[in-house]
Amino acid sequence: MNKIYTKEQLEHYFNKLMKELKRIPTQKDINKASREKTRFPSLSVFLNRFGSWEKAKKYYGKDFFNKTKCKNCGNEFVRERKNQKFCSKKCRENSQLKKHKLTWYKENKIKDILGTKCKLCKFNYIKLCKIIPKKFNKRKTISEKDLVDMYNQYKKGNDKKKKEIKKKLKEDYILLCPNHYELWKRNIIEI
Secondary structure, three states: OOOOOOHHHHHHHHHHHHHHHOOOOOHHHHHHHHHHOOOOOOHHHHHHHHOOHHHHHHHHOHHHHOEEEOOOOOOEEEOOOOOOOOOOHHHHHHHHHHHHHHHHHHHHHHHHHHOOEOOOOOOEOOOOOEEEEOOOOOOOOOOHHHHHHHHHHHHHOOHHHHHHHHHHHHHHEEEEOHHHHHHHHOOOOOO
């Protein structure tokens, strides 16, 4: 007499075998397990329930396929969508907040050192000035830690040290007013 398995029971057996193998089982693995272990459902049970082995694999192995690490906290989670990068809404917001805080912090430190005037028109209004990296595609810009060190040296240093730091930052960054920034962004002017 053939035993009738529920989807939950089949999932239990499938997951049990998957944990033993540390991978998604194949048809051969299911056949082997049903011969060696008592009360383990045969491949035909899975095929009758789902129509094909691929459908059964997708149904029970979805957690295995969709596991990924969160870009913010590093915890492993099961994706609900293909392009999901964060385990929760909170992690996504924290990641965006870190990114924006860093940019704002760096901008203010660089503006503090370089001044607030546009390089092209000498427009002087700190809140509207934009900072663009000169070599943004060729190499990484200054890290936050290096910038903090530079800023501290700039505030404590003598005139010679201040000129060196200013020169180093001028190699990487340019201050532009909103008008010139838009022109640069649209490739109307080159800097």
